[in-house]
Amino acid sequence: MAEGKLMTLNMGPHHPSTHGVLRIVLELDGEIIVKATPHVGQLHRGIEKIAENMNYQQVITLTDRLDYTAASLNNFGYCMAVEKLLGIEVPKRAQYIRVIMGELSRLAAHQIWVGTHALDIGAMTLVFYGFRDREMIYDIIEEASGYRLTPTFLRVGGLANDITPDFIKGVREFVKWFPTALAGYHTLLTDNIIWRKRTMDIGTVSAEDAVNFGFTGPSLRGSGVPYDIRKAKPHSSYEDFDFQVPVGDKGDVYDRYLVRMEEMTQSLKIIDQAIENLPEGPVNVDNPWVTNPSLDVVMDDISALIRRFKIQSEGPHDPVGEVYQSVEGSKGELGFYIVGDGNENPYRMKIRSPAFILISALSKILPGHMFSDAIAIVGSIDIVLGEVDR
């Protein structure tokens, strides 16, 4: 191309490698990217605004629709934020089951990620393996909650119901079997010369840049910063489990890939410890303002009936105050900032979406790379547009 003549290329919103409806306007000099401008918002549903008009238990269904590849983790963060505001702590058994559900969701999200990321770059087998293994997780989640993609299994104050023996059996089978599948992923990609040539030394982000860009989660750890909320600010009994936080050293696409692959092993380790040491006891907090009285009591006691009606129709009332609570989502720090004013609905709810900030850094990372590398870089930061646009 003649000197100084740039071509503007519109990538997305229907491009298969944009994982939803991300649009990136690229200015190309030949095949080299000179400028990249990401545009988001096509999936904006105004979840924050809708949440301000719903009661606390109803909002849980909205959080499922943020990062729909790891729905239970979103429930997890939201429920903990509300519980922190209410000043209640859920029983140990509920905390362990939440950890199991959260880590299963993380595994499911990473399986989709490894499949689609590899598919973007040209390795087709992985997407079938990823979806095959995710099916096992969804069967387990279905056993617990009755739903697959959007389980809404967590509640403010505990869980929707206790788990069944079949759930435990399913989890044990999965924990036993999945290392074999993971070894298969590694065989196909980790030492594959094509994969390494396509992913090494591109999209490199230094540790200082990653922090300054606001990276969190595997993308930050790929650059060598060991920030993981599960270790830095342990919540929901994460301090009981023995697991490592994998970090990369260079911060390129390959490092982010390795970090996520190792995270799957660690998640499996957490699930294994949680299911083997699962404490006995109730799964809901014993608080008359939050938890429904059981149906046996309701049949005999008029005050319990009234209480059940009030909880079903209004849900818990929050105190006046503000709270920020975050969990380690599958993409990074998923935070909920909730302002309560003493009503049954949040006065203001702000969702801190990890992938929103990750996408904003694309305009800094992409320039200087080839166009085909852009696909690999976008895949490596692992975005889900449901969470970006909210």
Next chain:
Amino acid sequence: MENVKILERIKAKFPEAVVADQDCCGDLQVTVSNDAFIEVMQFLHDDEQLGFDLLIDILAIDNSARRRKPPRFEVVYVMISMDSFDRLLVKLPVVEGEDVPTVTGIWQAANWAEREVFDMMGIRFAGHPDLRRVLMWDDFEGYPQRKDFPLEGKDFDEKWDPDTIEVL
């Protein structure tokens, strides 16, 4: 570092900038005055002991539906230190129509976070390199997260002509 010590350190450097402080369910929240805002933020980022180098999020709260004294808005900055993993919430009261100095020069993560606050609440950030709408489309009118914006949108029950697709 404990919350008390963080507060002491900020107050030692800026005795008049910290207007109020409160405990947000375990996290320290400091309200800073408008005059010294950018100096305080620069100090929080650069200081060796505090070192809040990761800006997590920026959000705004519209207080117009609550019985609160003006100013109408509050902008909250959530930040975390990569050395000690301490978290800090910095709050800035903003009068309607007033500009807030941008912090994109300190944290690049603030770029889209500030755009979102502008998009949703209509608070302008002075000195921002690229202050456009981010989630709503460019010619959208109004600011959806404000409390006076209707939930269904402004044109929800307006009649329109199906042939010309024009609002009657």
